[in-house]
Every structure is written in structure tokens, then in C-alpha cells.
Amino acid sequence: MSFEPYFKEEHIEMRKVIRNFVEKEIKPFVEEWEEAEIFPRKLFNRMGELGLLGLQYPEEVGGQGGDKFMSIILGEELNKCGCGGVPMAIGVQTDMATPPILQFGTKDQHERFLRPALEGKKIAAIGITEPNHGSDVQSIQTRAKKEGNEWVINGSKTYITNGTRADFITLVVRTSDEPGGKGISLILVETNRKGFSVGKKLDKVGMRSSDTAELYFDHVRVPADNLLGEEGKGFKQLMWQLQGERLFAAAGAIGAGEYAYELALDYAQNRLAFDQPISNFQVIAHMLAEMKTEVEVCRELTYATAYRFLHGEVPSKEISMAKLAATQMSFSVTDRALQIFGGNGYMQEYPIERCWRDSRLARIGGGTDEVMKEIISKQIGL
Numbered sequence: 068m069s070f071e072p073y074f075k076e077e078h079i080e081m082r083k084v085i086r087n088f089v090e091k092e093i094k095p096f097v098e099e100w101e102e103a104e105i106f107p108r109k110l111f112n113r114m115g116e117l118g119l120l121g122l123q124y125p126e127e128v129g130g131q132g133g134d135k136f137m138s139i140i141l142g143e144e145l146n147k148c149g150c151g152g153v154p155m156a157i158g159v160q161t162d163m164a165t166p167p168i169l170q171f172g173t174k175d176q177h178e179r180f181l182r183p184a185l186e187g188k189k190i191a192a193i194g195i196t197e198p199n200h201g202s203d204v205q206s207i208q209t210r211a212k213k214e215g216n217e218w219v220i221n222g223s224k225t226y227i228t229n230g231t232r233a234d235f236i237t238l239v240v241r242t243s244d245e246p247g248g249k250g251i252s253l254i255l256v257e258t259n260r261k262g263f264s265v266g267k268k269l270d271k272v273g274m275r276s277s278d279t280a281e282l283y284f285d286h287v288r289v290p291a292d293n294l295l296g297e298e299g300k301g302f303k304q305l306m307w308q309l310q311g312e313r314l315f316a317a318a319g320a321i322g323a324g325e326y327a328y329e330l331a332l333d334y335a336q337n338r339l340a341f342d343q344p345i346s347n348f349q350v351i352a353h354m355l356a357e358m359k360t361e362v363e364v365c366r367e368l369t370y371a372t373a374y375r376f377l378h379g380e381v382p383s384k385e386i387s388m389a390k391l392a393a394t395q396m397s398f399s400v401t402d403r404a405l406q407i408f409g410g411n412g413y414m415q416e417y418p419i420e421r422c423w424r425d426s427r428l429a430r431i432g433g434g435t436d437e438v439m440k441e442i443i444s445k446q447i448g449l
Contacts, residue, residue: 073370078136085119085144093148100276101421104268106153108190108232111160115187120161124169129182135377138162138311139318139369146322149418151425152277154319155432159228160184162315163433164191164237167253167308171296180235180255192233194224194256194282195305202438204239205247205302209284211240211254218242218254218294220287223266230280231268233258239301248302253295262287273424309434310381313390316433317369320390320397321362323429327397327422328358331404334411351407358400365393384446391439394429401426 092113100106114120122137124130131137138161145154168181183189200206209222220240227236236256243250256263266281296304332355335346345351372385405412405423412419430436 073136073374077133078140081122081133081137082140082144084117085141086147088114088117088119089144089148093145093153097149097153097276100153101150104275105231105278106156106276110153111157111187111190113187114157115185120157120187121185122161124165124181124185128169128177129185135311135314135373136370138315139373142315142318143322143325146319147326149326150274150276150421151319151323151428152274154322155274155428156229156277158312158315158319159193160191163308163312164193164229166311167237167295167304168255170307171253171300171304172255173292175292176255176295183234189234190229190232192227192229192236194227194236194238196224196226198223198225198281202435204305205251207239207241207251209238209240211242211252213242213291214288216291217288218291220254220256220262220284220289222284224282224284225280226269227280227282228277230282231265231278236282237295239305242298242301245299249299251305252298252301253304254289255293255295256284256287256289260287260289272427273421274428307381310376310383310386312433313386313439314369314373314376316429317365317386317389317393318373320393320426320429321366321369323422323426324358324362324365324393324397324400327401327404327419327426328355328362330419330422331355331358331407335407345407354403354407358403361396361400365389365396369393384443387434387439387442387446390434391436391443394426395436398426398430 118131121130122133122141123135126132142158145157148154165181165184168176172181184191195204197207197209209224211218211220235258238254238256240252240254241250242252262285264283266283269279271279335351335355336344338345369389372382372389375382401423405419408417408419411417414420
């Protein structure tokens with residue numbers, strides 16, 4: 068499929084490049100990295116060297132000068148690697164922690180934080196969720212107090228991807244007692260500063276090749292010019308950031324759903340029952356037909372929405388729809404793929420069980436299903 072007018076020749080060629088990279092430099096090591104519960108830092112270095120971390124960023128900040136569809140392609144193709152942990156960690160680097168730096172940061176912040184992140188020389192994390200606050204971002208308690216020419220930060224964050232080894236964190240903090248989101252700001256925090264600590268690495272059901280951590284801030288001092296954008300504008304900045312993140316999540320879910328479908332299709336065509344491939348049975352053939360249809364419907368919705376985003380719109384309703392539909396699709400398709408594998412699907416020697424475990428998180432991170440439905444319902448007048 069050409070998917071005009073979304074993709075140009077450079078997009079098609081980049082998809083080939085990323086697909087080849089995944090086949091050669093990620094897929095062969097997935098089992099090892101899942102067992103280790105982390106993948107090597109050198110993968111960030113390697114992707115930075117190849118320009119894969121800065122595809123949608125301007126050349127003047129170290130990017131490749133591409134557009135949002137380069138990010139969409141990256142999300143899709145990474146999620147065909149056979150695990151969700153690696154794509155999630157890379158996605159934090161490319162589409163979660165760094166876009167606000169480009170959009171709201173100073174030239175100095177671009178040089179100190181954004182450029183080395185795009186080059187793979189620094190690992191980024193984004194710090195939003197706290198032990199007592201998840202979807203309700205406006206209620207976060209981690210506080211930054213201005214003292215002279217420094218911010219002093221106290222508090223904690225949890226479920227932080229890349230948290231055990233991040234070099235800096237795009238941190239959501241409260242800088243005043245203004246109600247709701249008015250008191251929230253974004254501050255860039257280097258993790259080598261005194262008072263910062265990693266509480267523990269968290270043990271997850273899936274996404275096991277990605278490190279996730281609790282973080283603590285005990286009178287961590289950072290320069291005043293580490294404030295990202297304007298004080299008190301952090302909630303609006305974060306809501307802007309989440310739009311791109313949710314599109315990336317939708318693209319990743321499409322890639323993961325397609326990968327699970329392809330695993331199931333191959334298995335069904337080669338698994339014999341009653342002296343014939345199980346794909347010959349109508350119930351299996353119809354199941355596969357439904358799975359493929361759902362993947363393509365979500366792909367078209369995501370591409371159409373990304374096209375509008377690329378051309379200056381921020382269609383938050385459709386972005387929420389794409390994220391909701393695609394992540395639910397991925398989980399449902401993967402569940403049916405496991406069903407097609409039968410008892411084998413529940414065994415760890417087959418990759419579909421890992422895909423099944425990994426697919427669940429996408430319906431939580433970046434805005435839960437329930438948050439997406441709340442956004443959609445409000446925007447359709449309910």
C-alpha cells in the first residue's frame with residue numbers, strides 16, 4: 068500500500084532502513100535483553116549515530132530534518148522487533164522526553180540536553196507519575212522552590228522508563244500553590260546532581276527489556292535556567308507533549324498488532340490439524356480476516372490524524388481516538404493470535420506470549436483508556 072498522500076519516497080526508504088536495523092541489531096538479541104531485564108546503552112549510541120533518534124527534528128539541533136511521519140514509521144517498525152520494552156524506551160527518548168525541549172527550550176537547553184539525546188550520547192526520561200498521582204497530573208506534589216538562581220526540588224516519581232540510567236529527566240514539578248495546572252512547571256534535571264537517587268528498579272509483567280524505576284529528589288539543586296519555557300506553563304506544555312506521544316503510541320500499537328497478526332498467520336498456515344493447515348478452517352480464517360481488518364482500520368485513522376497534526380492542527384479528539392482504538396486493537400489482536408497458537412501460545416518458547424504481556428501496557432501509559440474516553444466524550448458534547 069502506498070498510503071498517499073502520507074508517504075513520500077524518503078519515508079518509504081526510511082522504513083526500509085529502520086526495518087533492516089530492527090532485523091539485524093535488535094531482533095537477534097531480544098531474548099538476551101528480556102532475560103537481563105535491560106538492553107545495552109550502546110543501542111542508544113548506535114541509533115544516534117545512524118540518525119534514528121532525531122528523524123523528526125530540525126538539522127540545526129542535531130536532527131535529520133524529517134517530519135511526523137518519520138516518527139510514525141519508527142514507532143511501527145520498532146514494535147515489530149518481538150518485544151515492547153525496547154521500543155518503549157526508545158520512544159521515551161524520541162517522542163516523550165525531548166519534544167518539549169525542542170518546542171519550549173532555549174538554544175542553551177537545545178545544546179545541553181536535546182542535541183546529545185538525539186545523538187544517543189545522553190539518555191532521557193520523563194518524570195510525571197508519582198506514587199499517589201497518575202492520571203490526575205494537576206495534583207502532583209513533587210515541588211521545586213526558587214532559591215536565588217537555583218531551583219530546589221523535593222519529591223518522588225514512579226514508573227519512570229529509562230529511570231535507572233537516564234542522564235537527565237524532563238521533570239513535571241509544582242512551582243507554586245496556584246490551583247490545578249497553574250502551579251505546574253517543567254524543569255530539566257541532570258541525574259548526577261546531589262540529592263537525586265534511584266529508589267529501586269521495578270519488576271513488571273511485561274516490557275521487561277526496558278528498565279523502569281522509582282526516583283527520589285532530596286533537595287536537588289538545579290540552575291534556574293533549567294526551567295523549560297515559562298514558570299506555571301508546565302501543564303499546558305505537557306498536554307501539548309502528550310499529543311505527539313499518543314500518536315507515537317498509536318503507531319507502536321499498529322506495529323505490534325501487525326507483528327502478532329503475522330505470527331498467527333504463519334503459525335496457522337503451518338500448523339496441521341486433521342491433516343490440513345488450521346488456516347483452512349473457517350473459524351481461523353475469519354479470525355485472521357478480522358484481525359487484519361482491525362489493524363488496517365487503526366492504521367488509516369492514525370495516518371489521517373498524523374497528517375492533520377503535521378499540517379499544524381492539534382486534533383486532540385482524533386488523537387485520543389487513535390490512541391484508544393489502536394492500543395485496544397493491539398491487545399485484542401494479540402490475544403486472538405495467542406488463541407490461534409493454542410497451548411503453544413502460553414509457552415515461553417513462543418514469542419506470542421511476550422507480545423501478549425507487552426501489549427497490555429499501551430492501554431495505560433500516555434493516558435489510560437478511561438482518560439481517552441473522557442477527552443473524546445467531552446469533545447463530542449457529552
